Structures are given as structure tokens and as C-alpha cells.
Amino acid sequence: MTAAHEHLVGPRGPWSGLVAAGQTLRITDLEGNQAVDFLLFDAADTTLRYSAQNTIAAAGALFLTTGSVLRDVEHRPLATVTADNCGRHDTIGGACSKESNTLRYGHQTWAQHACVENFLHEGAKWGLGKRDMTGNINWFMNVPVEDDGCLGIVDGISAPGLEVALRAERDVIALISNCPQINNPCNAFNPTSIRVTVTAPIEDSQASSRVES
Amino acid sequence: MTETPEPQAEPSATGSTYAARDHARAQEAAATATERAWIPATAHPDTPAGIDPEALLWAETVGAGGYAHQVIAPGTMVELTDLDGDACVHLALAWAGTPWERLCVPDTLKVQWNAYLGQGSLLLSDQGRALASLVLDESGRHDAFCGAPTAAQHEERYGDGTPWGPTPAARELLKLAAAKHDLTARDLPQTIALFKGLKADAEGRLHWLGGAGPGRRVRLLAEAPLLVMLANTPHPLDPREAYTATPVRVLAWRERPTAPGDARWDATPEGRRALANTAARIGAAA
Numbered sequence: 001m002t003a004a005h006e007h008l009v010g011p012r013g014p015w016s017g018l019v020a021a022g023q024t025l026r027i028t029d030l031e032g033n034q035a036v037d038f039l040l041f042d043a044a045d046t047t048l049r050y051s052a053q054n055t056i057a058a059a060g061a062l063f064l065t066t067g068s069v070l071r072d073v074e075h076r077p078l079a080t081v082t083a084d085n086c087g088r089h090d091t092i093g094g095a096c097s098k099e100s101n102t103l104r105y106g107h108q109t110w111a112q113h114a115c116v117e118n119f120l121h122e123g124a125k126w127g128l129g130k131r132d133m134t135g136n137i138n139w140f141m142n143v144p145v146e147d148d149g150c151l152g153i154v155d156g157i158s159a160p161g162l163e164v165a166l167r168a169e170r171d172v173i174a175l176i177s178n179c180p181q182i183n184n185p186c187n188a189f190n191p192t193s194i195r196v197t198v199t200a201p202i203e204d205s206q207a208s209s210r211v212e213s
Numbered sequence: 214m215t216e217t218p219e220p221q222a223e224p225s226a227t228g229s230t231y232a233a234r235d236h237a238r239a240q241e242a243a244a245t246a247t248e249r250a251w252i253p254a255t256a257h258p259d260t261p262a263g264i265d266p267e268a269l270l271w272a273e274t275v276g277a278g279g280y281a282h283q284v285i286a287p288g289t290m291v292e293l294t295d296l297d298g299d300a301c302v303h304l305a306l307a308w309a310g311t312p313w314e315r316l317c318v319p320d321t322l323k324v325q326w327n328a329y330l331g332q333g334s335l336l337l338s339d340q341g342r343a344l345a346s347l348v349l350d351e352s353g354r355h356d357a358f359c360g361a362p363t364a365a366q367h368e369e370r371y372g373d374g375t376p377w378g379p380t381p382a383a384r385e386l387l388k389l390a391a392a393k394h395d396l397t398a399r400d401l402p403q404t405i406a407l408f409k410g411l412k413a414d415a416e417g418r419l420h421w422l423g424g425a426g427p428g429r430r431v432r433l434l435a436e437a438p439l440l441v442m443l444a445n446t447p448h449p450l451d452p453r454e455a456y457t458a459t460p461v462r463v464l465a466w467r468e469r470p471t472a473p474g475d476a477r478w479d480a481t482p483e484g485r486r487a488l489a490n491t492a493a494r495i496g497a498a499a
Contacts, residue, residue, distance in 0.1 A: 047398050053318075053360025057449040062358065062417035073384070073398065075365040088417070092328070092358065094319020099341030102490065103324045103483045116339075130313045131399040133339065145413045149329040151322055 004199045011191040012113055012180035014122035017198060018043055019168040024082065024199045026165040027139055027176075031192035033156035035141040035179040037095045037115040039123075039134070040070060040078045043171040046128060048072040052091040052135040062145065063088035064137060070166070073134075078172050083165040086158045090143040093153060094135050095119060096181045105183045118177035126173050138179075139164050141186050155185045167201075248276035248460055257464065261292060261430075264466055271465035277458035278379075280386035280444040282393060284309045287495065288469040289435040291345075293443075295352065295408045297459035298427035301448045302407040303361040303383035305390075306336060306344045309438040312396055314340045318357050318403040324483050328413065330355040330405060333477070335484050336433070339402075342494060343487040344439060346471055349432035352425040354410030359419075361387055361404045362449040371456050380456040386444035394440055401442075407431055408461070409448040421452055436470045436491050 009015045019025045027036055042048035054071040056062055064070075065088050068081040094100075095115035102110055119133060140158040145151045180191050227233040250273040251257040257272035270289065274296070275281045285291065293302055307315040317339035322328055324337055332350035335343045361383035367374025374382035376389060384401070391400055408429065410422035445461050447453075471477045471488050479485055 051360065051403075053358065053403050054363065054366075056419070057359035057362075057366075060419050060450065062413055062419070073363070073401075075363040092319060093323050094317065097320075097339065097341070099339070099490075100317075100320045100324055100337075101341075103320075103337070103341050103486045106482075106486070135317075135319045135403050143323075144415075145328045145417070147415075149327045151328040152326050153323070 004197055007196045009176065009178045009194050009196055011178060011193055013178050014118035015176040015196055016122045016125060017174055019172050019174055019198055021168050021170045022201045024165050024167050025174055026163055026197040026199065028161065028163045028195040029140045029158045030160060030195055032160040033140065033158045033188040034192050034194055035186040036139040036194055037177040037179050038137040038139055039119065039175040041128065041173040042072060042078065043173050046132060046173065048074060049132060049134055050078060055091060062092055064091055065089065077169040079166040079168050081164060082167045083163065086140055086162040086164060089164065090138040090141045093138055093141060093143045095177065096179065101183065109183060113180045115177035115179050119175055123175055153184045153186045156188060248274050248279060261464065268466040269464060270467060271463060273463045274460050275445045275463060276460045278381040278446055280390050281463060282390040282442045285435050285439050285441060285465060287435055287437055288467055289465050290468045291433045291435065291441065291463065291465045293407060293431045294462040295424065295429045296427060296462055298424055299457050299459040300445055300461035301409040301458060302461050303387065303404045303444045303446065304407060305387055305402055305404045305442040307440045308338060309440045312400055312440055314338050315402040316344060318405060322357055330357060333480060335487055337487055341487065342491040343436045345436055346434045346477060347431065348434045349430060352408050352429040352431055354408060354422055354425045356406040356409060356411045356448065358411060359406065359449050361444065362446060366449055381446060383444035383446040387442055390442040406448050409451065411450060419450065421450055434468065434471065436488060437495065
């Protein structure tokens, strides 16, 4: 038996939680093509936050999938992607914000909710603020880079029920924004719910019986 | 036997406070170091064509494994020259005085629909504003994907990444630059690397392009009051075994920020709104 904690995260909302070393965090795209903006912090020292750039430099590649090691700002592993049936995920596009929306779509979008609002709201529960924000992961978001460098968020490759799973390499705080963006196809123009599941490793729950046998 | 007299000891050049003072004061005139700052900047021995030498505000040559930092006013033009062809400038920017608004690499790429920086690119903040315009680019080899190398990366690659060792890592140097403005690692944004380029293929794999040769220049125009922090160390994906870096020259002088009516202002709708957002913040606080 494994102890699993499930959380339904509604459209446009945040979630955060502690994932202990060895535990698995699973994110399920329940209705398909829902971008999930995601940050990780070392729970013992939150200045050791996720670094998209170190993650990319170490892999020599832009997209995340099974086997990707998510590194912190000092290059040390925070988590490893252990399962992914979507195929690839973005970590160069960053989070949507009210401010960047004004650049991308015009000032008429100013009143719209955005991922950075979720990160700041939810992060405050852990003492995280503006200075702790950085380039994040966008699970289930499709950001190709063309030969001439043209880059952008295009129609997704996810589908209902697809999942990504991470194993925490040390105790981490996971910060999630279930993306509210409605001006581009990252959520298929219709933000929907996701499920977040935190599972203790099977080895831990079986460890005592193995020791006794 | 004749006694041999004790040799008369030469008086030490620094054996007394007066001698030590003379010794210290004699150093400037005898100096030959080229990796240095010139203050006032007008003392710099050469000036770009068309630039009044008397207008220089910042003149510094940053060697391999070195760093620099400066607070500059809106309208300051910063010219970086890859003197010998192997500079790699890891650059961080923040809004001077409110450094929690800082360079945002994801927005810089995403908003401008381009993964590669070049002439005409804006460097954007996380608050939807233009911090700087890349107004001249003779290199075309830059990277916004990989960031500043860490001590851990350098320890693995070169055996050492400390600021006091032979192969300093850019992030360690940027932390020192930040500390001098009472900032910490939390305040360091993702960085861009100038003068060393990469290209991504359709699968997202990165391919090394390297540099563009000696003497290439990049000019960045400050659109806002900026804290500029830069470190000159190899790119993290530089395939060469040795720690390979050569000096970068930094020169700056005053021009004016991009304004309505300039071709750059209207080059793209995203850029126009970013420049307008910057002007609005400066205008509201003026």
C-alpha cells in the first residue's frame, strides 16, 4: 500500500505542497491541454529554487520529459521526471503575468488573472515573495522553436488523463498555478481542472516488512 | 683571520609607514595592467569613432573570470567589445533602486516571439517593461537558454569554481556584484550570455555555435535606470576542455532613451507597449 494524497486544483487556481525526498508528485491533465505552471524550492533553503537554465544546460536540450533532472540555481537536482505520457513540456516560456499580457495582447487584458498572481498568492504561505520568482516549468504546454528562432505557444499535444510524475530528490516545496490564460492556446482557450497526487515511495511502506523478513 | 663584515641590509621598501606610503603611491604611474577600470572614464585611452571622449561615463576592461557592475541612468549607451574573440558576458539587469523588478528571460523571448537575441531585441523586465534595447549587434552569437555557470558546474568541468581560484564561475561573481548593492542570490535573475551562441534543433537539442571573432561589439541602450551586473567567464556549454575566456571592454556614454517617433519605438507592437510601459513608470514617478 502507498499513502497517496490527492488534490483537485480547479481552473485558474493555485496549489502548493511539501513533497518529501523520495515521494512522487503526479500531475494529471484531466480534460486535456491544460498548462500547469510549476516551481520548486528546496524546503530547507528556499533560495535554492528551480533553475530552468541549469536544467537546460545540464541536459543540452530545451524540452522536459521522462529522465529530465530538474536542477536548482546551484545545479543540484531537486527532482527527476520519472513518468510522462504527454511527451514533452516547456521550461523556456515562463509564467503569464498581468504585466506581460499587456505586451503580448494589449492593455485591454490588464484586468485578467494570471499565473504570477497565483504564484505570489500561494508562495506567500511559505514566505516566498517577488524576489523568489523565476523562470518556471509549464507542464503540458507546447512551445516549439523554429529554425529561424521564432518561438511561441501553439496548440497543445496533451489530452485528457495524460500525466507527468516527479520524484523529489530532497524535501521540496512545489508551487503550482493552474494557468488561467485565455489569450493563447496553452489551455485550449478553456482553463480546466487538474489533479495533483503526492505518493510515498513503495519502498518506504514495504521497508519494515523487508527488514523483518 | 680577517672578520668579514656583515652585509649591509638594503632598507625594506615597505619597512616603515613612510616607505610603505611611498611604495603604494608609486604604483599608479608604473601600472601596465590593461584589465582595469578607468576613472574618470574620460581617461580611457581610446574612444569609439563618433563618440566624444569627454562624454565617456564608464570605461572598464573585464578580464577572464572578472566581473563588473554599475548603476546607469536611462539613455546610457553601454558598448561591450569582445576584444580578442573569446569573451562571454553573463549579463543580469535590474531596475536601479527597485531591484525586485529585473531582467525576465522567459518574457524577453516569449513576448518577442524569438529565441535568439540580436539587433533590435529588447531586454524585458518581469513587469512588462523594456529595460534595455540591443541597438547594435556585430556578433549575432548570444544565448538566453543556459544561464550563468555555477561553482558546481565549474568544479566538475575545471576542478574549481571559486572567485579566488583560477576558473571562477559566473554565478559566484554575480553574487559578489549583487552583494555590493546589498542584494543576494534571491535577487539574481536568469541571465543572458553575450558573444557565445547556441542553436536549438526541432527536437530542442542545443548545438554549439561559439563566438563570432575578435572585435565584435554589442551596444545596449538603457531604457530605464539600471543596475548592470556582468561576469566574463566561459559559456557553460563551451566544448573546449580549457577554461577559455578573453577580456571584454565596457564603455558607456549618454544618449537618450528610445522615444515615440524613433523607428525602434514602433518596430513591433510588443516592443512599443514595453517601451510605453517603461516610459509610463518613469513618467509617473518623475
